[in-house]
Amino acid sequence: MSDISQSTIANLEKAGLGGILYKPEQKSYEERVASYWSLTAQLKPWAIIQPRTTKEVSKALQTLVNTTDCNFAIRSGGHMAWAGSNNIEAGITIDLGLLTTTTYNPETKIASIQPGSRWVDVYTELEKHGAMVAGGREGLVGVGGLLTGGGKTFYTCRYGFACDQVINYEVVLADGSVVEANRETNPDLFLVLKGGSNNFWHTFVDFTKNLALNPDDHILAMWTILPQTKDHFITMVLTNLDGVENSKSLQGFLTIPGGQGNMTTSTVAKKLVDFLVPSGKHDTWFTLTFKLDARIIKKAAEVFESLAEELKRQIPDGNFYISMVLQPLPRSFARHSVARGGNMFGIERLQDDCVLLVAAVEVETPEISSQVGFPTLKAAIAEIESYARSLNGDIGFLYLNYCDGSQNPFSTYGEENIKKMKEASAKYDPTGIFQARVPGGFKISKVE
Ligand SMILES: Cc1cc2nc3c(=O)[nH]c(=O)nc-3n(C[C@H](O)[C@H](O)[C@H](O)COP(=O)(O)OP(=O)(O)OC[C@H]3O[C@@H](n4cnc5c(N)ncnc54)[C@H](O)[C@@H]3O)c2cc1C
Structure with missing residues (x-):
């Protein structure tokens, strides 16, 4: 193991995250690597960290950011097929696979969904309440990647993309702070999360639409x-x-x-x-x-x-x-x-x-x-x-x-939207952590 990989793991352990850190020799590590949909995406990071709460996401992120020279990757359902989009060889993978809660409030008709959830589990929970949201059309696709990438759904013909149904994101920023993004609070961040992928970052989403069971x-x-x-x-x-x-x-x-x-x-x-x-x-x-x-x-x-x-x-x-x-x-x-x-x-x-x-x-x-x-x-x-x-x-x-x-x-998203994503990136991630230290996925900074 390199010095930097050892010091990164030591820093995560010092931060009290040792219990959710899986290293190559561990069974949990192998299981999480094997849980990627495509063999192409099954890279072997130095270690995988699996936060159970937003607080742990924030702590892991802060520790990784403060460990200079350590790159990292973010994954939710692990369904994106190309190597490096959601995983990394020389670095740490933050795996949101334990953040799988879906709750539904019948008064407000708002569903709150964590990013590591699989769509089939989200639907199963919501159907208990006679409710539905617009998400993936294959049961095991993850919430986090599909939503930040947009989301083509059974309901797009009637309601637009999955991301169009979101009314609030809980976002962990690169400095570890946790903010809300919705039409009133941080509206510029809210907008770029709808399609901006992992250039910004979220852990929790609130869906408003009770689509009931009456599709198109x-x-x-x-x-x-x-x-x-x-x-x-x-x-x-x-x-x-x-x-x-x-x-x-x-x-x-x-x-x-x-x-x-x-x-x-x-x-x-x-x-x-x-x-x-x-x-x-x-x-x-x-x-x-x-x-x-x-x-x-x-x-x-x-x-x-x-x-x-x-x-x-x-x-x-x-x-x-x-x-x-x-x-x-x-x-x-x-x-x-x-x-x-x-x-x-x-x-x-x-x-x-x-x-x-x-x-x-x-x-x-x-x-x-x-x-x-x-x-x-x-x-x-x-x-x-x-x-x-x-x-x-x-x-x-x-x-x-x-x-x-x-x-x-x-x-291909149009000049105006490229500008919005670049501006939001500069405002919410001023040191460019999600551009430089999260090399995987599609980077807005690489667009001319
Ligand atoms: C079998 C199959 C069926 C599919 N069906 C559909 C479909 O019906 N409609 C559709 O639109 N797409 C579909 N897709 C494509 C799918 O939307 C993408 O692969 C999506 O990225 C998968 O989501 P995930 O959570 O599994 O992502 P992951 O593979 O975990 O991540 C994908 C990307 O999103 C980023 N990311 C993940 N979580 C977060 C987060 N919380 N915050 C910020 N960035 C994050 C990652 O860093 C990575 O770059 C399908 C793919 C497969 C393999």
């Missing part, structure tokens, strides 16, 4: 190819949030020839218990947004087919998995966000209804991932983007939660 129409199309069997699957996740089984607006999808659709009525929590995306592979994700134009969708399909062929050529045992998900991003989504105070995406600037594409390649080893998965998927996305551009259909918007680490989502 949500559509997601996922195309997967299993190379070994050569099977192609197109899975539609169609959700009528009012519980109408044969919703009129979904008929076009339900009557597609060859479809085996069966709509059933369920609650969000029950649905998500069954819907878990398998983990434990080496993953690459890339995203792209383009105008709703059938020619571009067709091109994306062709490129995806060629990608499958290329991967089969380069990975002869066929031990990989690829998927491409297409989701609508109509202008109405941005209107819902603006009506709730706005967020950092700036998609209200867009003049067209759009499509949000996210594609993923999963492979068995880090070498195949870096030498094959990453470059082939990157090239495929570039080809779709270039075709979209040739039709004037490329939309310069990259949704942070779906980005690869080599993409630059903040640069």
Whole structure:
């Protein structure tokens, strides 16, 4: 162990945090490393610290900040797939995985949710009260990362992104102080937390909306190819949030020839218990947004087919998995966000209804991932983007939660929002701790 790693661990122990500090030889350490969704993100930090309270978060942060030269990472659910986004090799990981309380106040209809919670647990608790919030669509995704990155939800078609429903954040600043951020108190910080990722920092969120169990129409199309069997699957996740089984607006999808659709009525929590995306592979994700134009969708399909062929050529045992998900991003989504105070995406600037594409390649080893998965998927996305551009259909918007680490989502959020994030960063983190000492994730200081 290096001197700096030893002195950092000693400082955390001196601060009385030894009981929540896990070191490499400990079982808890191994368990927390293994709990990242993707093998790609399972880095080995010097130690992992798991605070149980906001006070412990603050103390851990202060101790790390005061230990010059020690970098650190922040994680909640650990679902972001790229290496270093939520974890670190040379440094300490602050793991919010023990902060998992959800409480609901029926008088105010406000849910208070801690960042280490998984969405399925949040929904299960809220459904006991006949209430619901707009969050992740896969049960084990974490609250902290999804919300600070925005949050595409079953309810986006009706209420905007997950972050648009938040009315208050409890924030631990880089100097260890704990502040509230809402429309009245620190409103500039409140706004940049809606999409600004880990450039600012929060531990607790309050959701206002009691969405009850009365949703809307949500559509997601996922195309997967299993190379070994050569099977192609197109899975539609169609959700009528009012519980109408044969919703009129979904008929076009339900009557597609060859479809085996069966709509059933369920609650969000029950649905998500069954819907878990398998983990434990080496993953690459890339995203792209383009105008709703059938020619571009067709091109994306062709490129995806060629990608499958290329991967089969380069990975002869066929031990990989690829998927491409297409989701609508109509202008109405941005209107819902603006009506709730706005967020950092700036998609209200867009003049067209759009499509949000996210594609993923999963492979068995880090070498195949870096030498094959990453470059082939990157090239495929570039080809779709270039075709979209040739039709004037490329939309310069990259949704942070779906980005690869080599993409630059903040640069696509519009000049005004970049300025707001830079100003808030200078005001609330004047020494630049979350820029320099938390190297992982997307950094606003790196945007020109
Ligand atoms: C299977 C699967 C399904 C998904 N489904 C959806 C979906 O339906 N909708 C959607 O929008 N996205 C979805 N995503 C993407 C997901 O939103 C992101 O991966 C998100 O970052 C995960 O949240 P997390 O808490 O697990 O984040 P982590 O991986 O723990 O962290 C991600 C980033 O957020 C930062 N961060 C985490 N907690 C905090 C905090 N408390 N304060 C400040 N920064 C913090 C981290 O430092 C890191 O940079 C999905 C991902 C997967 C793998």
